Amino acid sequence: MGVVGFGGRVLVVGAAGFVGSAVVGRLVGLGVGVRLLVHRVGVPVGLEGVEGVEVVWGDLGVVGSLRGVCEGVGVVLHLASRVGGGWEECRVVNVEGTRALLGEARRAGVGRVVQLGTAAVYRDGVHRGAVEGELEEGPVSAASVTRLEGERLVLGAGGTVLRPHLVFGQGDRWVVPSLVGLLGRLPFWVDGGRARMSMVSVDVLADVLVELALGGGVSGGVLHVGHPVPVSARELVGTVVGELGLVLPSGEVDVEGALAWLGGVGGGGADAGVRRLVSLLAVDHWYDSGRLWGSVGVSPGPRFSQAFGRYAEWYRQQL
Template identity: 70%
Template sequence: MKVENGVVLVTGAAGFVGSAVVERLVRQGVQVRALVHRVGVAPGVEAVPGDLARPVSLRGLCEGVTSVLHLGARVGGTLQECRAVNVEGTRALLVEAERAGVRRIVQLGTAAVYGDGVHRGVVEGELAEVPGSVTSVTRLAGERLVLAAGGTVLRPHLVYGRGDRWVVPALVELLARLPYWVDGGRARTSLTSVEALAGALAELAVGHRVVGGVLHAGHPEPVCARELVETVTRELGLPLPAGDIDLPGALALLGGAGEPDAVTRRRVGLLAVDHWYDSGRLWGQLEASPGPRFTEGFARCADWYRATAVT
C-alpha cells in the first residue's frame, strides 16, 4: 500500500478499535496525533488533551493534520450525554478540520443504526436507518454530519479480538443464562476482527485511494450462530448448548415473570436473527484484507480472552 505523507489525527485512540488502528499506523511509520481525554496512548504518538464533549478544547487540534480518523463515541448514557459527544463533538471536530484544510475524514460508525430487524446480505443504501437507542440515534446524527462534509463512514456490526469487552463477553454471559440452541443456531451475523477493521481504517486514512460515503465493514462471509457458539465454547473450554428452543421461548425464559430488557433482547438476537451486511464495496477497493473466517480468526486471539477471564 502506498502511504500518503502527513499527520493523522485519531479520536478514540485509546479505545478497543482506536488502539489497534494507532498501533497499525505507527508500525507503518505514520505520524499520529491522538486526542486524549482520560487514558494515555502508546509511545511515539503525539498526545493532545481534549474532550469531544467540550468543543472549546478542540481548538487548533487539526493544525498540520492531513487526515482525521474519528473513532471516538459515547456509548450509553442519557440523550444529552450522547448528543454532547456524538453530535456536537463531531460537529466541532469538523469545524476544526475545515479550518485547518483537512480533506480526508473517516468515521467509525455502526450497523446498529439499521435497528433490530432481519437483515440479510444488504448493501449500503438499501436499508432504512431506524436506530433504536439514544446511542445509535446520536451516532447516526454524527455520521450524517461527516457524510455531509464529504467524509467516509465505516459501519461494522460486531467486532471481536484483543481488547473486546462486549461481543464475546456478552455471548458468554448469555450462554450461561440460556444454554440452548435458539432456532437451531441457523441465524447468520456479520463479524470482523479488530485487526482487519484497523487495517481498513488505516488504509482509508493514508492510502492513495480515497473512498467516500457509507461502507459496511464485515468479513465477506457471515457466521452462523452455531459456528459462532461452537468456536467460542471450544476455544474457551465452555459447555455447548444442549437442546433447542425457539426465539419466543428464549425470550420468555430470560424474561422470567416479565419481559426481557432491550439489551437482553438484542443479545438473544445475535443467536436468533439474521444481521449480515454485504461488505464487498469496502474490500473491493482496498488492499487491506478482511482476514480469515471467524473460526481461524478467533483461534488467534482466544489466548487473550482466556487471560482476561472472560469465562
C-alpha cells in the same frame, strides 16, 4: 499499503479505545506521524516518548477543548463515540462533538475524514446481504440515534463512514464477553443457531481504517465492513465454547422461549441488552461488504472459526 501523500499528521480521535489502539499501532509501525486526541486516560501504553507520536488533550464533550487540534493535520480518523448514558450525554459527544471536530478540520484544511460508524443505525429487522443504501435507517437507542446524526454530519462534509456489525479480538469488552454471559444463563440453542451475522476482527478493521486514512479505497460515503462469509450463530457459539472450554448448548428454544427463560413469563424481565443479544443469535444481521473489499488492498483474512483462535488466550485471561 502506502504512506500518506501529504506533510501533515493523522489525527486519531479515540486513540486509546478498542479499535483506536490497534489503528495507532499500525500507523506508528508505518512511520506515519500521528496526533492522538486523548480524554481521561494518559498516553496509550507503549507510546510514551515514541518518535512521531504527539499527544493532545481534548474532550468531544467539551467543544472548546478541540480548538486547534487539526492544525497541521492531513487526515482525521474519528473512532470515538459515547455508547452509555442518556440522550443528552450521547448527543453532546456524538453529535455536537462531531460537529465541532468537523469545524476544526474544515478550518485547518484537512483533506480526508474517516469515521468508525455502526450497523446498529439500521432499523431493526432481518438483514440479509444488504448493500449500502438499501436498508432504512431507524435506530431507537440514545447511542445509536445520536451516532447516526454524527455519521450524517461526516457524510455531509464529504467524509467516509465505515459500518461494521460485530467486532471481536483483543480489547473486545462487549461481543464475546456478553455472549459468554448469556450462555451461562441460557443453555439452549435459539432457533437452532441458524441466524447469520457479519463479523470482523479488530486487526482487519484496523488495517482497513489505516488504508482509508492513507488514501486507499473508496473516499466518501458509507462502507460496510465485515468478513465476506457471514458467521452462523452455531459457528459463533461453537467456536467460542470450544476455544474457551465452556459447555455447548443443548436443546432448542425459539426467541419467545429464550426470553421467557431469561426474564420470566413473556420475557418481560429481560432487559434491553439481553433482548438484543437474543435477537443477534436468532435474526439474520449480515451485510454485503463487496464495495469495500473491491477497493482496498487489505485481506479480510480467515473466517471466524479460524480467526478466533489467535485471540482465545486473551479472552481466557479476561473472562
